[in-house]
Amino acid sequence: MKTGRGLYPAAIKVLSVVGLLVAWVVGAALTRDPMLLPQPWVLFPLFKAELLSGVLPVNLWATLVRVVWAFVLAMGVGGILGYAMGRWEKVNRWLDPWLVVFLNLPALVLIVLCYLWIGLNETAAVLAVTLNKVPSVATVIREGARARDPDLEAMAQVFRMSAFRRIRHVVLPQLAPFIVAAARSGMAVIWKIVLVVEFLGRSNGVGFQIHLYFQQFDVAMVLVYALSFVAVMLAVEWAVLQPFERRVRVWRGT
Amino acid sequence: MIRVEVESKVQGSKEILRDVRFQVDQGEVLAILGPSGIGKSTLLRICAGIDRRFQGRVERPERLAMVFQEPVLLPWRSAVDNLTLTVKGLTREAALAALARVGLADRAEAYPRQLSLGQQRRVALARAFRAQPDVLLLDEPFASLDRASAEDMIALTEALIAETRPAILFVTHSEAEAARLATRIIRLSGQPATLDSTSVPPVPPGAPPSPTAMETAP
Numbered sequence A: 001m002k003t004g005r006g007l008y009p010a011a012i013k014v015l016s017v018v019g020l021l022v023a024w025v026v027g028a029a030l031t032r033d034p035m036l037l038p039q040p041w042v043l044f045p046l047f048k049a050e051l052l053s054g055v056l057p058v059n060l061w062a063t064l065v066r067v068v069w070a071f072v073l074a075m076g077v078g079g080i081l082g083y084a085m086g087r088w089e090k091v092n093r094w095l096d097p098w099l100v101v102f103l104n105l106p107a108l109v110l111i112v113l114c115y116l117w118i119g120l121n122e123t124a125a126v127l128a129v130t131l132n133k134v135p136s137v138a139t140v141i142r143e144g145a146r147a148r149d150p151d152l153e154a155m156a157q158v159f160r161m162s163a164f165r166r167i168r169h170v171v172l173p174q175l176a177p178f179i180v181a182a183a184r185s186g187m188a189v190i191w192k193i194v195l196v197v198e199f200l201g202r203s204n205g206v207g208f209q210i211h212l213y214f215q216q217f218d219v220a221m222v223l224v225y226a227l228s229f230v231a232v233m234l235a236v237e238w239a240v241l242q243p244f245e246r247r248v249r250v251w252r253g254t
Numbered sequence B: 001m002i003r004v005e006v007e008s009k010v011q012g013s014k015e016i017l018r019d020v021r022f023q024v025d026q027g028e029v030l031a032i033l034g035p036s037g038i039g040k041s042t043l044l045r046i047c048a049g050i051d052r053r054f055q056g057r058v059e060r061p062e063r064l065a066m067v068f069q070e071p072v073l074l075p076w077r078s079a080v081d082n083l084t085l086t087v088k089g090l091t092r093e094a095a096l097a098a099l100a101r102v103g104l105a106d107r108a109e110a111y112p113r114q115l116s117l118g119q120q121r122r123v124a125l126a127r128a129f130r131a132q133p134d135v136l137l138l139d140e141p142f143a144s145l146d147r148a149s150a151e152d153m154i155a156l157t158e159a160l161i162a163e164t165r166p167a168i169l170f171v172t173h174s175e176a177e178a179a180r181l182a183t184r185i186i187r188l189s190g191q192p193a194t195l196d197s198t199s200v201p202p203v204p205p206g207a208p209p210s211p212t213a214m215e216t217a218p
Helices: A007-031 A040-053 A055-087 A089-103 A107-118 A122-146 A150-158 A163-201 A206-215 A219-252 B040-048 B079-086 B092-101 B117-130 B147-164 B175-181
Strands: B002-011 B014-024 B029-033 B055-059 B064-067 B135-139 B167-172 B184-189
Touching: A007 A040, A040 A055, A040 A219, A055 A089, A055 A122, A055 A163, A055 A206, A055 A219, A089 A122, A107 A122, A107 A163, A122 A163, A150 A163, A150 B040, A150 B064, A163 A206, A163 A219, A206 A219, B002 B040, B014 B040, B014 B167, B014 B184, B029 B040, B029 B175, B040 B064, B040 B135, B040 B167, B064 B117, B079 B092, B079 B117, B092 B117, B117 B135, B117 B147, B147 B175, B167 B175
Parallel strands: B029 B167, B029 B184, B064 B135, B135 B167
Antiparallel strands: B002 B014, B002 B055
């Protein structure tokens, strides 16, 4: 039996992805209808044309900007709410029912209501996504605030550490694992909701393009846009989230 | 330096402390002795201002430092950063010197988890003394150390006390530690805990504080 983390798990990962591709090719061959499911290699020229014409980058960028806005707002508002709720039981008693209501409100309902009340504009779009994500961020950060070490806070108080130092060096490092967890699940969900928001009421972005090609029944272009944005989000995960997570873990000495 | 008057401290429905009054002056080391669970740590937390839910009052100076039962270091900051971040206005050089003073010159960049418990305790001790407090509170600082490291720590504490001479309030369950470090001993006993009236008279500290110090040999 092989142990450790040698080539084995990596090989399995590659094989697994290849398997998915093979399933796609076989499926496309069996369908025998490129309108319904084109072969993977058919997408490359389409992707290249869309990229060179500039349409793809512009729409990717529009979506990415919305994702970043909604992410920053949801993490900020959800983080502060969650910390307050974990820190002060009274705040929690008042806000917990709200959290339950918003956690159970379907994303689609919030999106439609935002568009109806605020109008078909950027504010409504970003707000709808933010409102969808704030409750779950708050739930995770609340757990972090509850798990904080009272001894460290007593120490900070006795040594009269400044508010800034307390937040920067006592509170945030304790919350860091929870912030990372909220950020990862947040990122994963937010970009999918952004696509829906664009689908329903924006005139650019990946979601809008998918809406366009959906109406033209163009499966190939739907796949080009979807896969391009999946690639962008994977790049964010590897380039931003994972290095941040590693940095946060250094002191654990693992 | 610090004057404590606790009329009553209730936790849940149980009264833990009643009528505990004492004062510690500069250069004095007051040991509070008592069995574990009697409320010594609670009393010390009241003295530190961490616990404010009690009846009575505490007059304490601005500059206060404490060595907790656990080392209570920031695990995500190196030993030297633990000093500079916690103690106001402490430079890196001064923090390194303070670590060298407790024998940790070569461990300054280590994270607390990479240090042994004895080493972590020494960082906590360096932090407390380097804060140059008027009043220093020690909560069982030598508990759960093996005999040799406890002996090292006590000797180190003695030396640091002699150097800086703050007013010290020292909580312990060990008669031997109290006898060795304290200039005065009071005892907590009963339920709710009160001060034992049969408190031991002053014993001479490491360095003779006054010409009237007398031997405590029976």
